[in-house]
Amino acid sequence: TVAERTAELLGRLFDPAAFAIVFPAHHDPTRLVAVAVRGDPPPAADDPFLAEVQLAEHVVRSEDPARLGAALMAAGHTMGMLALWGRHPGAYPAAAEPVLGAVAAQVTLALENTQLLSLLSDGKREWEEMADAISYAICILDPRGVVRRANRPFATLVDVPVTALPGRPWASLFSAAWVAPLEGVIAHPGAGGATEIRLRDRLYAVSAVAVRGSADNSTVLLIEDHTDTRRLQEHLIQSAKLSAIGQLIAGVAHELNNPLASVLGFADYLVEDSAVPPRLAEPLRVIQQEAQRAASIVKNLLTFARRQGRDRRPLAIGTVLERTAALLRNQLLALNVALEMEVDADLPDVDGNLNELQQVFLNLANNAAQAVASTERPDGGHLTVHAHRWLEGVAVEVTDDGPGIPEPMQQRVFEPFFTTKPEGEGTGLGLSICQGIVREHGGRLTLRSTPGRGATFTVELPAAAQEPAAAAAEGRSTAVGRILVVDDEPHILH
Numbered sequence: 001t002v003a004e005r006t007a008e009l010l011g012r013l014f015d016p017a018a019f020a021i022v023f024p025a026h027h028d029p030t031r032l033v034a035v036a037v038r039g040d041p042p043p044a045a046d047d048p049f050l051a052e053v054q055l056a057e058h059v060v061r062s063e064d065p066a067r068l069g070a071a072l073m074a075a076g077h078t079m080g081m082l083a084l085w086g087r088h089p090g091a092y093p094a095a096a097e098p099v100l101g102a103v104a105a106q107v108t109l110a111l112e113n114t115q116l117l118s119l120l121s122d123g124k125r126e127w128e129e130m131a132d133a134i135s136y137a138i139c140i141l142d143p144r145g146v147v148r149r150a151n152r153p154f155a156t157l158v159d160v161p162v163t164a165l166p167g168r169p170w171a172s173l174f175s176a177a178w179v180a181p182l183e184g185v186i187a188h189p190g191a192g193g194a195t196e197i198r199l200r201d202r203l204y205a206v207s208a209v210a211v212r213g214s215a216d217n218s219t220v221l222l223i224e225d226h227t228d229t230r231r232l233q234e235h236l237i238q239s240a241k242l243s244a245i246g247q248l249i250a251g252v253a254h255e256l257n258n259p260l261a262s263v264l265g266f267a268d269y270l271v272e273d274s275a276v277p278p279r280l281a282e283p284l285r286v287i288q289q290e291a292q293r294a295a296s297i298v299k300n301l302l303t304f305a306r307r308q309g310r311d312r313r314p315l316a317i318g319t320v321l322e323r324t325a326a327l328l329r330n331q332l333l334a335l336n337v338a339l340e341m342e343v344d345a346d347l348p349d350v351d352g353n354l355n356e357l358q359q360v361f362l363n364l365a366n367n368a369a370q371a372v373a374s375t376e377r378p379d380g381g382h383l384t385v386h387a388h389r390w391l392e393g394v395a396v397e398v399t400d401d402g403p404g405i406p407e408p409m410q411q412r413v414f415e416p417f418f419t420t421k422p423e424g425e426g427t428g429l430g431l432s433i434c435q436g437i438v439r440e441h442g443g444r445l446t447l448r449s450t451p452g453r454g455a456t457f458t459v460e461l462p463a464a465a466q467e468p469a470a471a472a473a474e475g476r477s478t479a480v481g482r483i484l485v486v487d488d489e490p491h492i493l494h
Contacts, residue, residue: 002110003035006082009103014068014096016084018043020050023080023111032080039085053081059097059104066091070104072111079111137223140211141186145170148218157223170221182206182221189219196226201408203227238416256298258487264291312441314349314464315357317387317394323354324361325385331366335373336380339365343387347394351464352441360434360445361385364398364457367430371402371455393443393462400456405449413447 003021010019018039025031032054037043043050053060053069060069066086072079082104086092128151131138137154139147147165155162158173170186171179177199185195189208197204205226211218267288270276276284325341332339350357365383372381384399405413412418416432431445438445442462449455 002107002114005110006103006107007036007038010082010084013099013103014084014092015087016068017087018085020047020081020083022050022083024115032078043083043085047083049085050081050083053083054078059101061092061094061097063092064089068092068096068100070100072104072108074108074112079108082107135224139165139170139221139223141170141219141221143217143219145186147173154223186219186221194224201227203230235415253298257295260291260295260298264288264295267291312351312353315352315354316349317347317396317461318343320352320354320357321361321385321387321396324358324365327358327362328365328369332369332383335369337369337372337383338380339383339385341385344389347387347389348392348463350394350441350461352461356437357441357461360437360459361396361398363430363434364459368398368400368402368455368457372400375403390460391462393460395461396459398457398459399454401454404451404453405447405455406451410447410449414445 003023006021007019010016010021016039018041019036020034020043021036022032023035025033034045049060049067049069053071056069056071057073058070061067066089067084068086069081069083071081082100084092084100131151132153134151135153137151137157139150139154142148147168147170150162150165152162155165158165160168160173165173170182174182178197181195181197185206185208189210194205194207197206203226205224207222209220209222211220267284271281271284271288321341321343325339328339365385368383372383375381382401385396386399387394387396389395414431414435416429435445438459438461443460446458446460447455448458
């Protein structure tokens, strides 16, 4: 170090009995500290000679006691001091003054260079820390396309250590899919905004900027991963579409339900009318069933579009699952999928709407059965439904041994209109509606899946609140009265 070399030089030139070398503090250059003090006894920090040297503008010398000192001056301020104490009176004649002055000048120059190097090192470190903290992948290129400097995000992108990047041509760092678009961006920096490059499931925005004032026309290459930003934009657009759909559904639901009520009402009336010819009985039943189906579709759309106030009552989850299994029996048989259902004993009731919960389990089981059937295994597959306690409520796990769901798709399965089925075979609303129903019941719907090993959807529902028997009895009314029906549709009033 500068202090060690200075101490060695002072000892060789002046053979002092004691000396003190004072330099600027490392963390506070405005404060002076003794970096080397030697002697027996060593000079004290409050020695008056040190104060005299610090204030002097030239070499300070005394004969008895023998002392010699010089301040380290640079740009009009004191950077430090050199102070020596001789072994005997007259040890330092006048000829020693220019020698110590020359040493002080050299030490001052060395200190200035050390401080400059420290500033450069600190500036380099601060630049690297700042550049590494930026999410952009940044690379500075010379006119030949050789990397001068790059930050860590860029090194991560090209999978090369950051210290190995300088001196390498940029084209050697990228795959062939990157080279052509990057060549156009680098050739015309600042023109046309960012260029998008899509690689597999990632989207990157690439731009280049010419360094103004650069004598050798350096170029800064900027690469940003826009995948998450684009997904967020698409999600916001989709949310806006869903909002518009919800408003549209709410506006036309009344207009759809009124004619459906008329069709269904008259169909019910004619089915029960004994005067209807037998040959029309089957067509009337078809009309009745299709009208009920159309009404159910409208109800499902309303369920998706907005929260609906539904009548709920305590339900035994085993009963809901048994009814669901009865509806699925023929479909599972056709798909060659075996159903195993296990309902633990002493499960609490859940507070829910039977039709809505049945819709949830039907949808989950249907999806699972179709996934199993898609494997086309000769022995078919298995679908397991297990109901067990969950905290104070009930959890129902629907597990299949199908192909599973890839990791990227697991994050999107509950998004409205997202479907993996071929066009025309699915709307992408099923799981979204199921999640909405479960949430309205105070529960949650989750997914666990390992590709190639099946998937498990879990419905977690809170237990029904225990209503006192007396309060329930008071809530029942046995009064007899009349019902006034008011409607602007004459067919409904018929």
